[in-house]
Amino acid sequence: MTTIFSDIEGNSSSAPAIDYTALGSDIMERVETLALHTEQTGIMTRTYLTAAHRGAASQIAVWMREAGMTVRCDASGNVIGRYEGTDPSSAILMTGSHFDTVRNGGKYDGPLGILLPIGCIAGWSRQGRRFPFPIEVVAFCEEEGVRFKAPLLGSRAIAGTFDNRVLDNVDEDGVTMREAMLAEGLDPAQLPCAAMSKGSIAAYLEVHIEQGPVLLEENRALGVVTAISGSSRFMLELKGVAGHAGTVPMTLRHDAAMACAEVALYIEQRCSASPGLVGTVGQFNVPDGAGNVIPGRAVMSIDIRAGADALRSDAVDDIQAKITHICTRRGIHANINKTYEAVSVSCADWLQQRLTDSMQRNGCTPRSLPSGAGHDGMIIATIAPIAMLFVRCGNGGISHNPGETMSAEDAALASRVFVDFVENFSVPTTQ
Numbered sequence: 001m002t003t004i005f006s007d008i009e010g011n012s013s014s015a016p017a018i019d020y021t022a023l024g025s026d027i028m029e030r031v032e033t034l035a036l037h038t039e040q041t042g043i044m045t046r047t048y049l050t051a052a053h054r055g056a057a058s059q060i061a062v063w064m065r066e067a068g069m070t071v072r073c074d075a076s077g078n079v080i081g082r083y084e085g086t087d088p089s090s091a092i093l094m095t096g097s098h099f100d101t102v103r104n105g106g107k108y109d110g111p112l113g114i115l116l117p118i119g120c121i122a123g124w125s126r127q128g129r130r131f132p133f134p135i136e137v138v139a140f141c142e143e144e145g146v147r148f149k150a151p152l153l154g155s156r157a158i159a160g161t162f163d164n165r166v167l168d169n170v171d172e173d174g175v176t177m178r179e180a181m182l183a184e185g186l187d188p189a190q191l192p193c194a195a196m197s198k199g200s201i202a203a204y205l206e207v208h209i210e211q212g213p214v215l216l217e218e219n220r221a222l223g224v225v226t227a228i229s230g231s232s233r234f235m236l237e238l239k240g241v242a243g244h245a246g247t248v249p250m251t252l253r254h255d256a257a258m259a260c261a262e263v264a265l266y267i268e269q270r271c272s273a274s275p276g277l278v279g280t281v282g283q284f285n286v287p288d289g290a291g292n293v294i295p296g297r298a299v300m301s302i303d304i305r306a307g308a309d310a311l312r313s314d315a316v317d318d319i320q321a322k323i324t325h326i327c328t329r330r331g332i333h334a335n336i337n338k339t340y341e342a343v344s345v346s347c348a349d350w351l352q353q354r355l356t357d358s359m360q361r362n363g364c365t366p367r368s369l370p371s372g373a374g375h376d377g378m379i380i381a382t383i384a385p386i387a388m389l390f391v392r393c394g395n396g397g398i399s400h401n402p403g404e405t406m407s408a409e410d411a412a413l414a415s416r417v418f419v420d421f422v423e424n425f426s427v428p429t430t431q
């Protein structure tokens with residue numbers, strides 16, 4: 001069968017137009033092929049430096065070469081395809097996404113942003129078309145942080161912010177990251193060589209599934225990301241007084257679980273009141289609780305995110321004040337421990353505008369939205385302006401889940417917008 005990816009040599013004179021319908025289907029087929037590289041048959045699990053990870057990297061490199069790119073692998077395991085420009089000394093246009101997954105995750109989270117640009121470049125390659133700037137497609141080796149409890153390793157290597165302390169992190173079998181890298185032929189001592197300098201990347205554009213239901217609910221295929229949300233995470237421990245469920249009157253109780261519940265409902269109410277703000281209580285425990293005992297201790301997690309940092313910090317301040325208020329009234333002692341904080345990362349205004357223009361030229365109504373999930377772009381933003389194009393998730397918008405899905409039609413439309421963006425891109429004269 002002839003696909004858009006085959007027969008890319010020696011065809012420049014006829015300059016065939018890209019067949020986006022075929023491209024959308026081929027991207028979906030390749031997602032399925034890549035998903036065969038998994039640690040457990042029938043389940044999508046591909047963590048850093050496993051045999052499945054190595055197999056996926058090799059397959060991606062083959063596809064990059066077939067599309068007309070030269071391929072290199074850096075010391076972290078990133079696979080980088082380069083489609084040379086007419087001026088090889090120009091700053092590059094970087095695109096890409098990650099090819100590791102969470103355990104029992106989805107097939108599209110990451111691979112879409114690798115396979116879509118490879119397909120578009122194959123189209124330009126068939127046309128013999130070159131741009132003034134080189135395009136590099138980065139298949140980031142590690143974004144999810146599953147195996148060694150350290151995320152965004154591939155982008156950190158490229159940004160020059162790889163923290164060598166994580167090399168001593170161990171997986172569930174006690175293997176250190178350093179040992180795993182050496183076993184895969186990667187030399188941790190060479191990690192600094194993977195770093196790219198500020199100014200060498202004109203822009204970074206990542207195509208990614210939305211991982212949420214917003215576009216699906218609005219019946220839109222694509223969205224332009226405004227910012228990758230910042231987040232504040234806490235563990236809240238409340239201590240009251242344990243007591244007999246039958247003998248202590250309601251007015252004399254210091255029930256830690258009920259205080260937690262009141263805090264949780266306040267978080268829902270506070271975050272519902274501000275568009276763009278989300279709050280989640282994902283863990284809610286009564287340690288050593290029993291059905292006939294008033295809880296003396298309760299523990300819960302709090303996760304607050306927003307695209308705008310002020311929105312998030314105002315909510316955090318209000319929640320902390322409310323915890324104090326609730327606990328004082330109920331005679332409860334509170335310990336609040338911050339476990340994580342990350343500021344939001346803005347996508348560059350000029351790149352958002354160019355993506356919006358590309359969408360409009362392809363019949364899409366502009367729609368901007370923040371990304372509630374983290375992405376490699378957060379890290380690349382320290383050395384280059386970034387942009388992200390979201391593609392609608394099907395199936396209620398679920399992600400990090402085997403039910404994650406999207407359509408070939410949306411892959412085709414996203415390819416049109418990607419091609420339009422690149423064909424109208426120029427490297428800014430002042431970096």
Ligand SMILES: [Zn+2]
Binds near residue numbers: 098109110143
């Ligand atoms: Zn992802």
